[in-house]
Amino acid sequence: MQQTPTPSWIQAGTLKATQENGHKLIHGGIAVFYYEEQVYAVDNRCPHLGFPLHMGSLCDGILTCHWHHARFDVCSGGTLDPWADDVPSYEVKIENGIVWVNPQPKQTSSVERYKLRLREGLEQNLGLVIAKAVVGLVEAGVPAAEITQIGIEFGTVYGRGWNSGLTILTAMANVLPKLDKAGTILALYQGLRHVARNSSGAPARHLLKPLPGDGVPFERLTEWYRNCIEVRDTQGAERVLLTAIRQGASLEQLSEMMLIAATDHFYLDGGHTFDFHNKALEAIDLIGKAHTKQILTALVLLLENPTRSEELHQWQSPVNLVAPLKEAFAQLDSFPLVESYADISEVDEKKIVDQLLSDEPLETVHLVTKVLKSGANPAQLAQLVALAAAERIVRFHIQNDFSDWISVLHTFTYSHAVHKRLRGSTHPLLLRGIYHGVIRIYLDRFLNIPAAPRPDGSIVPAVDTAKPERLLQMMDLRQQVNEAARWTAGYLHASGDPDAILNTLGHALLREDAEFHSFQMYEAAVSEYERWATRDDAFAARAGETMLLAATRYLAAHAPTPREQSHTARIATRLYRGERLFEEA
Known part of the structure; x- marks a missing residue:
């Protein structure tokens, strides 16, 4: 006796009717096709942009959507066009001249499948594919750190080291707690999209090997690393860095080693070098220390040929800003090492910010040195520097050249990065980062002439x-x-x-x-x-x-x-x- 299909299967009509019509729509948005004496069932929505596939054409076993010409194997649902995604396909049975379709697709949109599509979207630089994967992963409740990890792993393997796309992705991962779900999807998508763009067409980056010996003191490795960076020897620097990692140096030690080298010269590449280092370290915090080697080595290439600001005219003339900074740096080792720093009073905070925004750079450098020598918290001072840099943006007059927004922006984001790092490290040489930010705030002064008035809040919205x-x-x-x-x-x-x-x-x-x-x-x-x-x-x-x-x-x-x-x-x-x-x- 013929076995009746289980109730979960859907009746799609008679085989004869399907043969005559060539296709038939059934419950649940499934399209059934009769082709070459076989019956096939696929989701009727084109996975690219949702156009009804029953309005397409079927030739040589290829089902073509007529909206954007995405092509699919009608048997498996596999697409010939990576930007389109595979279309779900369904099991079909024919019993007593009746076509039955299992409404459960052969392929399921699992978390692993979304992750796979995200990787494919990054590899092919396909924006819509990346967006679909992000939506699917967020809706499935996948933690943002897991999604971010896929992008950082991809971006640090392909391309020429740490870049703006990786910085954007890390920055957006940082702000997710401030965003709703729609904002979360946008933030992750934008970050991943920029990673894909920065890595598009780039070959895989192969790491060098650490030095063969063990037991080199970390202090000596630090000096070797700095010396390599000084002469722009990024290959030597990478091998030294990998040696320090293999010997078990902590992330705090590694960050200090690299940031000291990044501050041996002034305000490298308009502040981006320090900021990128900061973001890479934050990326490790986000996705785990297992990725330390791949992420930190991606930073070394930034030091291949950066602009050193002490060589720029504006840092030397009409006021020589380089010499007083070097004099201050010579005193760094004599600054007190204290178990607990003193807080800067609210009154002194205002005085410091006013001085930072003044037209007196030499006096400002002296004040910074005095504050640090007094045992004040370097992180709090760096926070005030970031505040003064933000004030430059608040006072930025819109009659300036539009491109000048970038100048005040660079100073602020650089100062923020220094503040962030000094909250976790107080190595004397890292204090140079504060001074570099201080001078940039001074150099930005002309962008506040005239100063835009600060809104006082008197205009309250209705x-x-x-x-x-x-x-x-x-x-x-x-x-x-x-x-x-x-x-x-x-x-x-x-x-x-x-x-x-x-x-x-x-x-x-x-x-x-x-x-x-x-x-x-x-x-x-x-x-x-x-x-x-x-x-x-x-x-x-x-x-x-x-x-x-x-x-x-x-x-x-x-x-x-x-x-x-x-x-x-x-x-x-x-x-x-x-x-x-x-x-x-």
Whole structure:
């Protein structure tokens, strides 16, 4: 006796009707095709952009979607076009002239499959594939660190070392706690997309071998590393670094060794060298120390031929800024080593920031030396340097050349990186990073002449517009720099929720086709704001507001853009939900 199919199978009509029609749609959006005396079933939605596959054509066993001409093997669902994804296929049975389809696809959209597609999207630099994978992984509850790890592993293997894409990805992973789910998807997608772009077409990077012997003192390895960097010998530096890793040097020791070399010369590559080192170390914190070797060696190539600022005219004339810094550096070893540093008072904090923003660089250098010699906390001083750098952005006049936004941005993000590192290390030679930031703040002074007025919060948004979304609406127009800052100040002074502003600013960044520096700006502002928010005094409140105003002004200056990247992420999200994109005009 004929066995009746289990109830889970779906009846797709008679074989005769399928033969006559060539295809048939059935419950659940499955398309059944009769071809070469066989019956096949696939999902009717093209996995590229959701167009109905029953409206395509079937020839030589290839099912072609007529919207973007994606091609699929009708038997397995496999695509000939990597940008399209495979289409799910289904088991088919024919019993008593009736076609039955198992509604459970042969392939399942498992977490491992999404991870595989993410890697493939990175390898082929396919934005929509990356976006779909990110949406699937986030919706499946995969921790962001696992998603980030895939991008960092890929980006440090391919290309010429640590780059802006890896920095963006790490920065965005850092700010995820401030973003909602939609923002999380955008942040991860944007970071991974930039990693793919930076690595596109690049060969795999093969690591060198450590030195053959063991037992070289770490202090000697540090000197060897510095000497190699001094003469731009990146291969020698990599072998020394790998030797230190093999001998069991701690991450703290390795970071000091590398950052000391990165500060042997002034403000390398406009601050990017130090900032990239900081982000690479943060990446290790995010994805684990097992990746130390691959990540840290990716930094060495940055030191192959960086710009050394002490060789630049503006650092030597009309005021020689190099000589007084070298004099200060000669005193670093004599600074007191204390078990616990003294906090800088609120009054002194204001005096220091005012001096940092002054037109008196030599006096400023002397003040910094005096503060450090007094036993003050270097990390707190570095925090004040970052605050002064952010104030330059708040005071940046929009009549400056547009490209000058990058100058004040570099100083701020560099100073933030120094602050971040000094919270974990107080090696005397790393204090040079504070001085480099101090001089950059001085050199940026002309960008505050005249200074843009700081909004005082007196313009409070009306009740019906006092929602953070209003800030996004303002940024739909070009150059709403001062208007957006006034709105943010008014919102904060009206006791608006700072976390709502941080999330909104995140969306203001992530919906744009932002360039590298905008990602830096947002992440540094969020991090610095969080540090000030741990205090409840008036100076800290104003400092936190400075961070939000700086981020608002910078992002408003760089909006709007065509928003291609956020559009791609939105398409991926809608496809995941099963929406019918092809029906829209």
